Amino acid sequence: xxxxxxxxxxxxxxxxRRGRDLLTLDNIDLDIEAxxxxxxxxxxxxxxxxxxxxxxxxxxxxxxxxxxxxxxVERPGSDRGVVFQQPxxxxxxxxIDNIAFHLKLKGVGKAERYDRAMEFIDLVGLRGFxxxxxxxxxxxxxxxxxxxxxxLMNPSVILMDEPFAALDAQTKLEMQEELVAIxxxxxxxxxxxTHSVDEALVLGNKIVVMTKRxxxxxxxxxFGMPRPRDITSPEFNDAKRRILSLIREExxxxxxxx
Amino acid sequence: MTSVIDAAPARRAxxxxxxxxxxERVVVPGLLIAGWEAFARSGVLPPALLPAPSAVLHALGDWxxxxxxxxxxxxxxxxxxxxxxxxxxxxxxxxxxxxxxxAGVAIGWSRLFEKTLEPTLQMxxxxxxxxxxxxxxxxxxxxxxxxxxxxxxxxxxxxxxNAIHGVKTVDHNLVRAGAMMGANQRxxxxxxxxxxxxxxxxxxxxxxxGSAWMLTVTAEMVAVKSGLGYVxxxxxxxxxxxxxxxxxxxxxxxxxxSDFGLKAVMARTLRWQQTTTVQGRxx
Numbered sequence: 001x002x003x004x005x006x007x008x009x010x011x012x013x014x015x016x017r018r019g020r021d022l023l024t025l026d027n028i029d030l031d032i033e034a035x036x037x038x039x040x041x042x043x044x045x046x047x048x049x050x051x052x053x054x055x056x057x058x059x060x061x062x063x064x065x066x067x068x069x070x071x072x073v074e075r076p077g078s079d080r081g082v083v084f085q086q087p088x089x090x091x092x093x094x095x096i097d098n099i100a101f102h103l104k105l106k107g108v109g110k111a112e113r114y115d116r117a118m119e120f121i122d123l124v125g126l127r128g129f130x131x132x133x134x135x136x137x138x139x140x141x142x143x144x145x146x147x148x149x150x151x152l153m154n155p156s157v158i159l160m161d162e163p164f165a166a167l168d169a170q171t172k173l174e175m176q177e178e179l180v181a182i183x184x185x186x187x188x189x190x191x192x193x194t195h196s197v198d199e200a201l202v203l204g205n206k207i208v209v210m211t212k213r214x215x216x217x218x219x220x221x222x223f224g225m226p227r228p229r230d231i232t233s234p235e236f237n238d239a240k241r242r243i244l245s246l247i248r249e250e251x252x253x254x255x256x257x258x
Numbered sequence: 259m260t261s262v263i264d265a266a267p268a269r270r271a272x273x274x275x276x277x278x279x280x281x282e283r284v285v286v287p288g289l290l291i292a293g294w295e296a297f298a299r300s301g302v303l304p305p306a307l308l309p310a311p312s313a314v315l316h317a318l319g320d321w322x323x324x325x326x327x328x329x330x331x332x333x334x335x336x337x338x339x340x341x342x343x344x345x346x347x348x349x350x351x352x353x354x355x356x357x358x359x360x361a362g363v364a365i366g367w368s369r370l371f372e373k374t375l376e377p378t379l380q381m382x383x384x385x386x387x388x389x390x391x392x393x394x395x396x397x398x399x400x401x402x403x404x405x406x407x408x409x410x411x412x413x414x415x416x417x418x419x420n421a422i423h424g425v426k427t428v429d430h431n432l433v434r435a436g437a438m439m440g441a442n443q444r445x446x447x448x449x450x451x452x453x454x455x456x457x458x459x460x461x462x463x464x465x466x467x468g469s470a471w472m473l474t475v476t477a478e479m480v481a482v483k484s485g486l487g488y489v490x491x492x493x494x495x496x497x498x499x500x501x502x503x504x505x506x507x508x509x510x511x512x513x514x515x516s517d518f519g520l521k522a523v524m525a526r527t528l529r530w531q532q533t534t535t536v537q538g539r540x541x
């Protein structure tokens with residue numbers, strides 16, 4: 001049984017102001033295995049974030065079935081950790097309180113909360129900053145808090161919606177390396193949305209290329225290049241060429257159709 | 259290579275800047291008061307119509323400490339008068355804050371409350387609180403109650419409007435993050451929506467405390483026989499403009515102090531917020 005099963009997902013947004021419907025996701029069918037690192041790759045507006053929101057339970061598919069660990073997704077829940085595009089931390093809580101927020105909601109006492117959160121503070125390299133508020137931390141540090149917060153819930157899957165898009169190039173590289181290290185250490189299933197071919201190839205062991213509006217799956221490519229991955233190596237470039245040609249074919253097809 | 263920098267001259271320059279910054283604040287009021295004193299002493303207007311600042315200060319001093327009975331029956335009674343007004347402000351403001359926050363959060367959070375409660379409240383809002391004075395007097399008589407009622411009316415709506423706004427503009431993604439971490443409806447309200455709405459609620463409270471002072475004084479001029487507003491109006495009948503001005507200063511000072519106290523509570527509660535101004539970070 002796959003960790004995530006998407007069966008014939010269709011999502012139609014009704015644009016009430018213009019009185020028409022917009023087909024955003026068209027018949028998405030995808031299996032994600034446990035401990036996979038899957039990158040959903042596609043241009044802006046292809047519905048990749050919508051697909052992630054459907055798995056998270058923030059949005060409902062118009063039709064089709066979404067199963068996580070064999071259970072139908074109906075609402076958001078702590079079995080699916082989400083890392084948002086913006087850190088989306090509670091600004092009135094310190095880093096450690098943000099990370100342990102899930103435990104607070106469950107009624108766990110402060111001492112135990114902090115004890116368990118410290119492990120994740122260390123994991124994302126924020127020791128010394130645990131009592132800082134989000135406004136006192138940099139964008140990259142806040143995103144680390146967001147990742148730690150998702151990991152602490154020990155979810156069966158982690159859903160990430162372009163979490164590094166707002167970071168500068170150097171911080172982005174560091175964060176990508178750390179994320180891979182965390183994934184290797186903790187063995188979890190990650191679904192990572194991105195529009196960057198390089199990012200998808202650095203991170204994923206399975207890259208799902210999506211088409212532009214309506215979002216369909218163009219092809220799911222397995223990419224088993226050993227890590228750490230050298231982004232200047234011939235192997236990396238071959239893979240990149242292949243992904244780019246998939247995207248290019250798609251644009252030509254669209255151009256001819258119009 | 260190391261370089262040694264003597265910090266002493268810089269520190270001295272810094273101290274001078276600080277001194278100048280202290281002076282900056284008092285230049286305009288200082289000039290205004292000096293001009294007023296000079297004008298009042300010039301004799302263009304009779305002293306009874308425009309008392310000099312020194313005369314006002316004298317009246318205020320006697321009102322507070324009662325040293326020479328310039329203020330006649332009020333001599334030494336300032337604390338009693340100020341307390342009478344302050345208690346009305348506090349009573350009306352506390353009631354308005356409590357009900358305003360409760361109603362505002364309910365309306366902002368639930369469609370049901372928004373549909374049932376909001377239209378009525380929004381219809382009552384444009385009615386000036388002072389226009390309730392006749393009804394307040396026949397309902398509550400001449401005492402503390404009509405004043406507290408007026409203060410409540412004036413303070414309630416700013417709190418209500420800001421609480422509604424605060425709850426409605428909570429970042430949608432924070433609610434999603436809460437749902438992702440397993441918050442139930444009650445936790446969503448108490449642990450996410452309420453803290454997120456606090457800055458807005460405090461903005462409402464600060465507007466409300468100002469209205470509260472204005473309405474206490476108004477009520478005391480018509481419907482109550484004690485307090486700073488009563489002294490102000492009573493002195494006007496006896497043409498004691500020095501006491502009128504002393505009362506105005508007292509009201510301004512107490513209003514300022516209330517806001518100062520509220521700001522201190524806000525700064526403590528909203529420590530997580532960085533207070534920045536356009537020119538840079540402030541304290």
